[in-house]
Amino acid sequence: MADATLVRDFDPLATGSAARRVRSKALVYALLTLFAAFYLLPIGIVLLNSFRELPDIARTGFFAVPETLTLQPWREALTSFCLAGACEGIRPFYLNSILMAVPATIISTAFGLLNGYILSMWRFRGSEWVFGFVTLGVFLPAQMTLLPWAYVLGNAGLTNTIWGLILIHTVQGLAFTTLFCRNYFVNIPDDLIKAARIDGAGFWRIFRKIVLPLSPPIVIVTVIWQFTGIWNDFLYGVVFSSGDRQPITSALIALTAGATSVRHHNVEAAATILAAIPPLLIYLFGGKYFVRGLTQGAVK
């Protein structure tokens, strides 16, 4: 016990007697456990159902302990289930999502960095207005943009293409990426840029050699934000793509909406979890930086 007190972290609950401390801690953990369980319950149920036989689910419903466990639903979801006219499981749609989310994330982040750089360090007459209008996009509901996008995609000949979705997500994301990057870059001291200008560096050299090397925290934040947002997007996918061009999120609807046939709840469950994996992975590996990047000024 004596040793333990040597390295005691700050503990906001450590304000009363020992007994009271134990009680309040127990209460806090009990509450946290309860909330965690409540939050994880749906995921748990979906996960369980993904390992159940279909007749088992049909007999006892969703909320039951599996009788037997099987990997069959996962195999089907990945390889053979018939979706939107093809019987290759969710793989083609998974690929669509990757082909859409990766370029859109990269392009919108790159433009966000560039916009933020200009709007924070190369201000021009009216640049505050430009910034204001760009960030207005943050507050626009996506539904409001559907008609304009339908018009744009139609005229550009991009209806029902991955390129169309990339364009939409890039442009829709610019408001966020610009906001993030600009607010991060305003914390970079002006003197740094002045010194670089005197040192003979121009617009691009300052960007590449001074600003970008300082940017990893905000790049991580932006990439996580964009990738999860784009991957999980459902609205644009459902509205602007169909058939084998759909991203995984809207394809899952086709999976569940097969009104004529029997519903394969176990395969649906497996497919849903598979669809959720990439953003989860990204958050798992980058989440630490995400939280840190959102809260700190980052440049010393």
Add this chain to the structure above:
Amino acid sequence: MSTLSIHDLRKSYGALEVLRDINLEARQGEFIALVGPSGCGKSTLLGMIAGLETVSSGQIRIDGRLVNDVAPRDRDIAMVFQSYALYPTMTVRENMAFGMESRGVPRAEQESAIRRVAALLQIEPLLNRKPSQLSGGQRQRVAMGRALVRDPKLFLFDEPLSNLDAKLRVEMRTEIKKLHHRVAKTTIYVTHDQVEAMTLASRIAVMHRGVLQQFDEPQAIYERPANLFVAGFMGSPSMNVLPAVVASLDGGPAVEVLDGLAVLPLPPGTPLPKAPGQPVILGLRPEHFVVPHRAQPEQTVLGRLRADVEVVEPTGSETMVVLRLGSKEITARYEPVDAPRVGETVEILVDMAKACLFDPATERLL
């Protein structure tokens, strides 16, 4: 030949006029200090010389070439910032190489320039460190190193020492002076520390509210301040100012201070600055006061005052004494052994040969 010459320079941000009618020139190898209180426009002026700020009107010439619209990189200048502005993601070596790389200086040449400057500033052991791994003094050196490798025509310093603690500041001051001796580059040095300006500069430009007040050698600025602002700003403790009236004493010129409390003679033969009876302002530095028994034979123009001792402030090498003279307080410098005690009434002489007279209306030196 002047390296830098500034003619009728003006700067305004919208309706706000920040600099007015600035005329300055720096001769080859000169060390010019720009001093003034916070917000008087020193950094703005330096920024305009560097090309970081646009010129509203007037001309800036470097080595005779008009540079008003020349980009910073093409002005052949180097600048040291108050914040040092070291590139945080680069090592010391990369920081120093950055400017040369931008200009396409060959590698071997870069390396030898870095070696030369690192040796000069004794920062060789630091070359592979990042700025975050350096102490304040070391960062300061590196910032100067980055300016020195470029071998520019003109050095610009913006309060380079103000982020250092007092002791280090004095050390670095001496070092900058030595360095300037060695490299003999024309330097413009912004500071709000008048001691720094006095010790380093060959000429000082005093600024106030965007206007150049006086541009002269340190001693001249100290002894003959052009106006009351310069008199008060340069020197610590600052010059005592007393309202006075032109009078005569024993047939010679004199001033009467504090409603006739005392009449102080002016050096004989000085033309009366104003008609007798006219008001003036008398400026006396703390060291212009002389304890009676220390008066030197050559100090012939001595005034005599009686005053009460209010405060005594020993600093070790000298003691500052605040004296009450009627309704006014003045500060006088004493040798520590001569220092009076609080509450005493003392008699003190004033070396009027060094006194300055100012016009109360224009505040100019008479």
